[in-house]
Amino acid sequence: MTNQEITNVHELIASTNPSNLQTAFAKLQAAPHSKTVLTYLFILSFFHPDEAVRNQAKPLFKVRAPIGFYANATKELFFAKIVPKSGIPSVFVFTALLEKMHKHGVLDVKVLGVHLIDFWVQSWEFCWKHRAVDAMKLLRRVQKGKSLQLAGSIKAIPEEIWQLTELESLTIINRNLGYISEDIAQLKNLKYLNIQSKLAKFPVGITQLHQLAELKLFINNDQFFGTVPSEVAQLTQLKELTFTSLSGSFPVNFCRITSLERIDLGYSNFEDFPEEVTQLNHLNTLKLNFNENLQLSGLFSKLHKISSLKNLDLSFCKLNTLPDEVALLDQVEKLNIAGCHLRSLPTHIEDMVSLKYLDISHNHFEQLPKVVHKLPRLEQVKTDQGVIDIQQG
Structure with missing residues (x-):
């Protein structure tokens, strides 16, 4: 089964039409064994938001998966653990679980990234780290309207983010992030900026965000506030400032x-x-x-x-x-x-x-x-x- 054929099946399942769903599973069942099909069945079995779909996919996945991998996956991947009652999963949980599964070498990381991001944007960090999806397409998928919240633990964020010049709201939550490019100045329409990290230096590019109305800085680094430049006076629209x-x-x-x-x-x-x-x-x-x-x-x-x-x-x-x-x-x-x-x-x-x-x-x-x-x-x-x-x- 080619990647395009998997994409076609993915579209059938996404339609939520019972007839399309039946057709999709018939195609998956008839497909010859491959890493591509196994990976897609893995996604459906453990990450699909609909329990009925997960239950229908698991028997097919069990037949195709290596015994040890299936046992490990069923032990680690409880949907209630991945998606709490609040309905808002954690990027950190997603990243840790996906990395653990990826280490087995059973799954196709490209297939995993391309289709899992459609169900859960919280998989963005894993997808970006393994270059499973084009960075700009990935950010567009995570973006909601003119707002973007990027939570993660990687030490560098995609530089493509500074090309999203229509953004009005940006939140970056990353305890390991020590640097933000001066290219943040390109986000000329930004009105709300929230950074939670361990930045060593105040990004001077922020001082060019002349539409900024609210700035929140939760920085775990004692040296950071000593680097605030005099150019912040240029933020003449800033009404609210928060830092701890x-x-x-x-x-x-x-x-x-x-x-x-x-x-x-x-x-x-x-x-x-x-x-x-x-x-x-x-x-x-x-x-x-x-x-x-x-x-x-x-x-x-x-x-x-x-x-x-x-x-x-x-x-x-x-x-x-x-x-x-x-x-x-x-x-x-x-x-x-x-x-x-x-x-x-x-x-x-x-x-x-x-x-x-x-x-x-x-x-x-x-x-x-x-x-x-x-x-x-x-x-x-x-x-x-x-x-x-x-x-x-």
Whole structure:
């Protein structure tokens, strides 16, 4: 059976028409034994989304497969293990299982790649690694509209990705990835970029993405944030910035992006912002949760100068005490200090005259602090017992 004949059978099965399905299996049953047919039956037996198709293919696969390989495949490839109840399989699971099966030397890697990718895009990494499918065709198959999510574990991603100039959203999840080409600058229409990796250096090409509105950087490398260039100021459309695991100084060059409206720095451990943070005159939301090293006195005096700041999250920062300088934040409307080991609130918090919502849950308050009733615009307080509506006299 030729590759084209397998493709024809594949199209019959993909139609989901019962008559076509019957014709396809008749062709497979009549086909002479070959690596091509065996590989396609392997795909149908263990990876087809329809259980009825899997059950129909397995007897044919069993007859043609080497005994040891069949036993190993049935032991390793449980559909429930490959595809969880959520219906969203893991690329990492796919890659590991396919590599294990490939090592037996029984399967045709080209046939495996060409047809498996039609059922599960999570097989992309295996397909690319073994050059089973043309890289551009592979990326087009994984791409959804103008969005692409590329999760994997290989140390380099297909350079063809930078040719997808129509992309508006790109997510790269790869703990082993240490480098991204400056050619990322070719993605001129990109509005959303999410990189989770161990990059050693900030890709300067990102600074050329002038349509970028949201940037997320989850980088497991202490040196990375020290390489943020001053050219990031060119990202004049950037509204949201998220990054974690910052343990050194805050990258001062991010303060040059004056269009920023929301910054999420959760799970970082830097001590303070540089004075340049006051340049962020459009910033309305700042998340600093789970940071145990913040120096709040210096922080509050700087944030006070950002009149646009309305929402501040300091939850689970292990503050123990909230300094009086919190009163400087008279522009903040929503303050989250949940889980900070607090036992009291400073008297001067009443000077936060714009505050409407306060979260003090998961602390050590024996009762609602009386000072909250002195906050002139406070509407709600969240405690361990739930949200309390505050009635102003």
